[in-house]
Amino acid sequence: MLSRARLLHNIRMNTLPQSSASSDDLVQQSPAHRAVLNRLQALLPAESVITDAAGLRPYETDGLTAIREMPWVVVLPETEAQVADIVCCCAEYGVPIIPRGAGTGLSGGARPHQEGVVLGLSKMSAILDIDPQNRIAKVQPGVRNLAITQAAQAHGLYYAPDPSSQIACSIGGNVAENAGGVHCLKYGLTVNNVLGARVVMACGEIVELGGALYDNPGPDLLALICGSEGMLGIVTEVTVALLPEPETKAVLLAAFSQVVDAGSAVAAIISAGIIPAGMEMMDQMAVQAAEAFANAGYPLDAEAILIIELDGAAAELATLNSQVTDLLRQHGAYQIDEAHDASAQARLWKGRKSAFPAIGRLSPDYLCMDGTIPRKALPKVLTEIDTISQTFGLAVANVFHAADGNLHPLVLFDANVPGQTDHAMAMGAKILEACVAAGGTVTGEHGVGVEKLDTMCVQFSSEELEQFFRLKAAVDPKALLNPGKGIPTLTRCGELGGMHVHRGRLPFPELERF
Amino acid sequence: MRQNHLFNRRPTVSADRSQDFIEQIKTASGDQKKLAIQGHGSKAKWLPPAKSDDVLALSDHAGILQYEPEELVLTARGGTSLAEINAVLTERQQMIACEPPQLSHDLVNHSSGTDADADTGTLGGAVACGLSGPGRPWLGAIRDAVLGVELINGEGEYLKFGGQVMKNVAGYDVSRLQAGAWGGLGVMSVISLRVQPCFATEQTLHGEMSASQALALCAKLGVRNLPITGTAWIGGQLHIRLAGNDSGLTAASSALAEFGLQDHAAHPDLWRQVRDQGHEFFQKQPTRQRNAQTLWRLVTPPAAAMPDFLSDLNQDALVLWGGGLRWVYHDDAQAVADYSRQVGGWCWAVGETMPIDPMQRQIMVHLASAFDPHGVFACPLNLNLNSALGSA
Numbered sequence: 049m050l051s052r053a054r055l056l057h058n059i060r061m062n063t064l065p066q067s068s069a070s071s072d073d074l075v076q077q078s079p080a081h082r083a084v085l086n087r088l089q090a091l092l093p094a095e096s097v098i099t100d101a102a103g104l105r106p107y108e109t110d111g112l113t114a115i116r117e118m119p120w121v122v123v124l125p126e127t128e129a130q131v132a133d134i135v136c137c138c139a140e141y142g143v144p145i146i147p148r149g150a151g152t153g154l155s156g157g158a159r160p161h162q163e164g165v166v167l168g169l170s171k172m173s174a175i176l177d178i179d180p181q182n183r184i185a186k187v188q189p190g191v192r193n194l195a196i197t198q199a200a201q202a203h204g205l206y207y208a209p210d211p212s213s214q215i216a217c218s219i220g221g222n223v224a225e226n227a228g229g230v231h232c233l234k235y236g237l238t239v240n241n242v243l244g245a246r247v248v249m250a251c252g253e254i255v256e257l258g259g260a261l262y263d264n265p266g267p268d269l270l271a272l273i274c275g276s277e278g279m280l281g282i283v284t285e286v287t288v289a290l291l292p293e294p295e296t297k298a299v300l301l302a303a304f305s306q307v308v309d310a311g312s313a314v315a316a317i318i319s320a321g322i323i324p325a326g327m328e329m330m331d332q333m334a335v336q337a338a339e340a341f342a343n344a345g346y347p348l349d350a351e352a353i354l355i356i357e358l359d360g361a362a363a364e365l366a367t368l369n370s371q372v373t374d375l376l377r378q379h380g381a382y383q384i385d386e387a388h389d390a391s392a393q394a395r396l397w398k399g400r401k402s403a404f405p406a407i408g409r410l411s412p413d414y415l416c417m418d419g420t421i422p423r424k425a426l427p428k429v430l431t432e433i434d435t436i437s438q439t440f441g442l443a444v445a446n447v448f449h450a451a452d453g454n455l456h457p458l459v460l461f462d463a464n465v466p467g468q469t470d471h472a473m474a475m476g477a478k479i480l481e482a483c484v485a486a487g488g489t490v491t492g493e494h495g496v497g498v499e500k501l502d503t504m505c506v507q508f509s510s511e512e513l514e515q516f517f518r519l520k521a522a523v524d525p526k527a528l529l530n531p532g533k534g535i536p537t538l539t540r541c542g543e544l545g546g547m548h549v550h551r552g553r554l555p556f557p558e559l560e561r562f
Numbered sequence: 563m564r565q566n567h568l569f570n571r572r573p574t575v576s577a578d579r580s581q582d583f584i585e586q587i588k589t590a591s592g593d594q595k596k597l598a599i600q601g602h603g604s605k606a607k608w609l610p611p612a613k614s615d616d617v618l619a620l621s622d623h624a625g626i627l628q629y630e631p632e633e634l635v636l637t638a639r640g641g642t643s644l645a646e647i648n649a650v651l652t653e654r655q656q657m658i659a660c661e662p663p664q665l666s667h668d669l670v671n672h673s674s675g676t677d678a679d680a681d682t683g684t685l686g687g688a689v690a691c692g693l694s695g696p697g698r699p700w701l702g703a704i705r706d707a708v709l710g711v712e713l714i715n716g717e718g719e720y721l722k723f724g725g726q727v728m729k730n731v732a733g734y735d736v737s738r739l740q741a742g743a744w745g746g747l748g749v750m751s752v753i754s755l756r757v758q759p760c761f762a763t764e765q766t767l768h769g770e771m772s773a774s775q776a777l778a779l780c781a782k783l784g785v786r787n788l789p790i791t792g793t794a795w796i797g798g799q800l801h802i803r804l805a806g807n808d809s810g811l812t813a814a815s816s817a818l819a820e821f822g823l824q825d826h827a828a829h830p831d832l833w834r835q836v837r838d839q840g841h842e843f844f845q846k847q848p849t850r851q852r853n854a855q856t857l858w859r860l861v862t863p864p865a866a867a868m869p870d871f872l873s874d875l876n877q878d879a880l881v882l883w884g885g886g887l888r889w890v891y892h893d894d895a896q897a898v899a900d901y902s903r904q905v906g907g908w909c910w911a912v913g914e915t916m917p918i919d920p921m922q923r924q925i926m927v928h929l930a931s932a933f934d935p936h937g938v939f940a941c942p943l944n945l946n947l948n949s950a951l952g953s954a
Contacts, residue, residue, distance in 0.1 A: 182781075182863045225731065263692060266742050266922060266923070267743035272734060318633075322759070360810065363809040422633050452728035453729070487726060495731050507732055511719045512722065
């Protein structure tokens with residue numbers, strides 16, 4: 049089992065080894081660090097270069113608060129030229145750069161580096177253009193996700209991907225993580241809604257990808273940048289596609305006495321050729337927690353509920369609504385509530401959207417996992433999660449983007465009980481292994497960051513990991529951008545226990561075994 | 563385990579050739595030979611071929627490996643024909659949303675309405691060339707449909723990226739990177755695609771108007787919630803494809819009547835013709851003399867004004883994607899390049915080299931060397947490190 053101490057050790061192992069500088073004491077830095085700091089202070093206004101402990105403290109972690117590290121320096125550029133200058137300066141001296149958006153990421157992708165520069169993009173927060181003619185918005189990376197929709201609303205348009213952190217998370221971070229949300233099956237993830245980006249590469253050069261354009265020549269670099277967790281380049285401008293707001297929406301809540309029935313209802317709806325705008329499932333523990341928190345009117349006796357959002361033209365929706373209702377009944381829904389006005393819809397969604405804080409009230413701490421599985425594997429994987437939960441003696445609440453197979457088991461634990469954090473992390477890793485075994489993936493939308501480095505060893509072979517490293521080296525040969533994230537080193541995977549055996553070959557034959 | 567989900571008609575699944583490909587790649591690498599990855603060759607004339615010593619025949623490596631309609635995922639070998647995939651999907655009322663073009667071997671002599679489409683492109687070719695059909699702005703591009711690939715790189719390593727699930731951010735998105743790479747990064751042995759339900763009904767409306775009126779109307783309709791899945795302006799007519807359920811289409815077509823758009827029974831094959839270049843516009847020997855001979859594929863912001871250098875828009879332009887894709891005939895390459903730069907788009911004289919921004923090209927070349935360090939793959943984009951940077 050992987051202990052927290054070991055996890056932190058491994059995380060450091062993936063980064064630069066020697067650590068001479070204490071963040072509180074800048075005097076003891078290497079000459080290179082002193083030179084970089086001088087350059088950064090010359091490049092940027094004084095308030096945009098943070099070096100004092102109190103100023104650095106807010107940057108020591110992101111949404112994955114279990115993992116913290118004080119950065120060496122935080123810089124807050126305001127222009128693309130400044131970003132490029134910072135990158136050039138760091139590249140010259142070999143100082144790592146950790147790009148950071150709003151710091152809401154859930155996998156530690158923005159965890160600082162004690163000898164590196166955190167490059168925060170929060171000051172680059174201008175909406176540069178809302179163009180209803182071409183249905184695009186051109187924005188700086190620090191713009192909040194929801195702010196794009198708010199700016200586009202005047203034209204009857206909106207930006208579709210809506211991660212649950214959308215009031216706070218930034219579009220630059222969304223691109224880095226390829227953020228999803230509850231409407232992905234119908235409207236896609238970030239990668240499907242971004243048409244262009246300007247990117248500062250590790251060499252300091254600026255490349256412009258795409259634009260208000262529906263395709264581009266050559267290998268799809270824009271798709272590669274999406275979800276690359278700040279390891280391939282720093283996004284300084286994003287062009288997103290805007291969609292017309294749906295004319296009408298309906299939200300249905302269906303209660304089931306068996307999880308399996310809810311799963312088969314989901315399959316039946318998709319099989320009938322219907323792609324709902326959103327289709328969420330919650331298990332009993334999640335329902336009870338959410339209801340106690342939000343008073344959404346959820347049935348407390350249900351083993352599982354589905355929340356389904358349908359949208360479209362009014363005429364189309366009426367037909368869809370009755371089709372879906374029939375299918376839900378046929379598959380064992382014993383209660384169906386429909387919400388047609390905005391306030392009733394908001395109430396039904398409120399329970400789901402507050403599921404995480406609701407669980408936070410039930411339990412001192414929780415870990416949010418992010419596996420994706422083929423939908424058909426849901427009953428099997430839920431049973432396995434139940435078994436894992438009993439083995440580890442920690443409770444799990446399940447919320448599930450049922451439409452696209454993205455499962456968020458929440459592992460409940462108490463960090464004040466010695467050893468329980470490690471135990472919860474180990475249990476989370478087991479759940480992700482079950483997802484991979486079911487044909488899924490260790491992360492659907494939260495990213496690998498530092499949190500899932502070890503589970504990546506389960507999903508990928510050594511050749512595949514090496515290919516990732518060669519890809520990275522092709523654009524960032526000095527490994528300066530967000531080092532130690534996203535892809536585990538072969539050494540790290542080799543040191544772990546249960547490994548992926550790829551096509552019958554033993555992984556890492558080149559490594560010694562002890 | 564999945565028997566009741568599988569398609570009824572069992573299509574041909576050929577022998578797994580991946581091991582042969584690995585051997586072929588390793589041998590070629592050892593001999594410093596270059597391999598041209600070839601499916602049906604349906605897009606062979608779209609780019610000047612790269613110099614190669616041998617062919618890696620992907621079309622021998624065919625077959626649908628897994629298709630579960632309720633999972634909305636189809637997994638097939640790279641050499642599987644699009645025609646077969648479409649036939650299997652149609653049986654279950656599903657489709658590849660972006661409708662990848664099925665092209666004849668001869669781009670310019672393709673006659674319309676032919677049913678002999680067995681070798682009009684493979685799945686691997688469709689992804690590699692990154693071309694999408696008439697619904698692109700509304701239904702996504704081919705890269706949006708790609709969920710995972712099993713790739714053989716230039717070292718002969720068999721690698722799996724992505725998977726069969728809708729959401730997956732584990733590792734870099736090597737799968738979608740393949741879209742548009744024209745085989746420069748490896749052989750796509752197996753591809754998993756997201757598929758989607760067919761629409762219950764489709765309807766095409768049309769109205770007479772100029773190109774600029776059509777662009778203005780498309781922009782206006784774009785901000786409204788209408789079930790549009792295609793637009794085509796040609797010969798002074800705007801055609802709009804609607805798709806959805808009956809009640810939705812009835813409402814939409816009556817809303818569009820106020821713009822002079824009416825139901826249109828003619829040309830049931832119109833969308834297929836513009837998708838597959840079977841339309842008269844693309845024919846080498848048109849009934850009327852053409853004003854220019856060079857065919858350009860212009861990708862522009864959809865609302866960008868039409869170029870003013872065309873002598874007869876009605877004859878020389880075909881405008882798709884709500885204005886985002888314009889096929890035009892024009893012989894002054896400089897004028898076309900200036901125009902596309904000015905509007906923020908890009909242009910490509912199909913059959914000639916594809917223009918790629920030098921900075922992007924440099925990144926692509928380095929990426930290609932990460933996947934194919936010995937330059938085994940003869941990619942028509944010419945991404946080989948040793949030869950490409952010099953010639954860019």
